[in-house]
Amino acid sequence: MKRILNYIFKHKWLLAIPTFSMLLVIVVCLFEPYVQKLFIDKVITGGERTLIPYLIGGIIVINIIKAVFGYIKEYLFDLLSAKVTKDLKEDLFGHIQKLPFGYFDKMNTGELMSRIGEDVENIWRAIGFGLRLFVENSLYFVFSSVILLYLDWKLALACIIIMLPIAYIAIKLESKIVDSYEKISDQNAVINTTAQENISGVRLVKAFGREKHEILKFLKMNRKNFKLNMEQAKITADYFPPIELLTNISLVIMIALGGILVINKEITLGTLVAFSGYIWNLIWPMRMLGWLINIIAQNNASANKIFKIMDIEPAIKDSSDSVTLPKISGNIDFKDVSFKYGEEEVLNNINLKIPAGSTVAIMGTTGSGKTSIINLLGRYYDVSKGKVLIDGIDVKNIKLNDLRSNIAIVPQDVFLFSDTIEENIRFGNRNASDEQIIEAANLACASRFISKLPEGYSTIIGERGLGLSGGQKQRISIARALVRRAPIIILDDATSALDMETEFQLLKNLNSLNDKSTVFIIAHRISAVKNADIILFLDNGEIVEKGTHDELITLKGKYYEIYKEQFKDFETITQEVIA
Structure with missing residues (x-):
């Protein structure tokens, strides 16, 4: 989490403005139940009707501030999380580009795609919702507890004590849920790898009539993923009901004990109504604790996977x-x-x-x-x-x-991008002119077949050169190397x-170059x-x-x-x- 926070603090102003908005919304929300108390005790019970415009005006102002600054808070926190995940994706992708061939010899493409995609999205969700709500709910809980103790310490203690076991449940839940998400993340990578390999090799699968085998293989992987998700769901199901029960008991205690205190004239009716408003600032954080721990656990599991890659020192x-x-x-x-x-x-x-x-x-x-x-x-x-x-x-x-x-290299395993022929050749030299691209295609003996295509050099080829023959793909790959003009x-x-015949002409063209x-x-x-x-x-x-x-x-x-x-x-x- 510390390293994620470093990414967050890179955007200090983007963090400061929504944080200020969040604090302002919390403060005005904490005033609202107290205004209700004053309305009941001073206006309804005390008969001070001159206070009505001020109190109603106060409620209107509170709700306007909540609406305006609530919007700023939500939008800018979302923007912050989007920028953090953008930075994280760029750093991760950039680091992957620095890793040597040896790393990719052992690493599956599907696993890397899981890290760049799913795991970074988990971090986005944690920053945009989980982390922010955790801080927000913690502040509500602390400030509301102080106010409740000020209103009536006996009633406040009775409600707060019943919630203490929730903290113990949350700690137990966190220790189990993190391990569960680690396993789910690993299995998602396995599924992505299986799907990626199958889709990339779908023509081979169909050619050998192995569709049923591949389906069964995927079902086996997916069944294991389902099993891991059900284990995670069971952990959640074991811990969420006790949290709900304890928060509801706290609410019952507040109503029962508070009612007795009102009857005995130890507190006013307005105080009990205000108490009811503040107690929800304790109940909701407690009820959301399990959900927030889920999100933060996902974040930690995903962050560990991502930074494990980023900690690999390029050999x-x-x-x-x-x-x-x-x-x-x-x-x-x-x-x-x-x-x-x-x-x-x-x-x-x-x-x-x-x-x-x-x-x-x-x-x-x-x-x-x-x-x-x-x-x-x-x-x-x-x-x-x-x-x-x-x-x-x-x-x-x-x-x-x-x-x-x-160095210009034409690898044994020809790889072409899903783009135009022109852009595939220009990949060898981003500054190449159209004339240089055509010249490279001529040297590679590719210009003749390219000119016969419906859109010539602007023809978009399929993934890895789908639709082209092996020889055509090789000639485009050779043109890509020649346009580089490398020594x-x-x-x-x-x-x-x-x-x-084409091979002879190609080698003859190479030997005829002036800058040999x-x-x-x-x-x-x-x-x-x-x-x-x-x-x-x-x-x-x-x-x-x-x-x-x-x-x-x-x-x-x-x-x-x-x-x-x-x-x-x-x-x-x-x-x-x-x-």
Whole structure:
């Protein structure tokens, strides 16, 4: 709660005005029963009719103040809670953006969505209603108790004592309800993850006819959520009735004992009527205590989940002596680089020297560490041992923003946003002109199919590129990288869905660029890598072969075996023609 209060106190004036309005409303509300007492004792019983205009005027003024400042209080407290949750969402989202790849390897999307959505909304409800009502009701309870003791201490004590057990019940309720909401919050995240995965993969589910299985899986998760909510409801049901009973007993005591005191002329009728008004300022806070504890418990559970994420220190961040490097040449050195993913060694003793402007192709078996090499280059992960140098500077000593702004990557798993083709390409460079976008699309061999679409570059594509073929999605993704005009370009199996003719033209376009970038190509096809300046073949995290296409063919190693397999039909045809 302390950290939530820090967010609240950032908006001091927005807190001060509704707080003043709340105090003013409380004060005038506390005057109202006393005015009623004066009306009964002075006017009705005492016959002082000259007081009628003043007392009625006083009641009118009290209600006008309650209406005006009550509106200010409600609106500004809502505005305050909205601003706090806005700040919290922005900070949480911004912090998530700083977390490294390794964090997302272990975290479900659905759980993060629960934290940004449902848990932040719980905090909004706590600030807008729960916390404010808790303070308001506490003030009503304290001030009304003082006034009741002033009016008649015996009657006041009789009513207040009966309410003391409610405080004990509230403490017991809070200890149980917090744990319950923690479990509900966790289960909501599980449900969100299940639903998100199913909806994202609905085509696969339908293709394999697994609808019934997915429905049953969701029902199982939802049944557990229902069970947890019923446990929470039982806790509430166990504690709310005693609170209602005790507050009603207090009301009965006030009527019975107060009536006796009026008959015995120990208090006036007006005092009893005023007592009745003030006693409700005790009863309502007590009745709402359980509900307020529910809201505050939800807030605490949600806040713990949110700040647990925000307390994660990004493993990859700028070092204290990091240097600014707005533009790089593209000279790259891997010196004795090893990398572990968890306990598993992925790369072992990698040594590479790549001149700027070179094209480097990386081949190898699945899981040999091809993608890991380029992940280390952009510091998406950090090396376990050794150094990765760009232009002679360790990447750990380059500001992350500078480093990554000089790298354009086409990932293996193509991701396109639900937006226009133009905006998907412009994502690579927010300052790109329309001409630069068209040029990038031309280089990526995408302009022809884009121009045939009904709305061309303004065509809105579905989620993750729904409606486009695999090759079309890859070409848009490549255009997005090329529009960045980065000195380092990484194509991670980026041409696997392209036909060989388009792939050849694309690679030819890359080689024809005037400002030649250092290009990394990860591929499984010889046709994609044979013209590279340096070809690496990885096996079990080690470079087992390195050279040009002709050198590796002469070596007759693993690269040659793949070449023979992929070009055996071509060689057979060639031999038949020669014969």
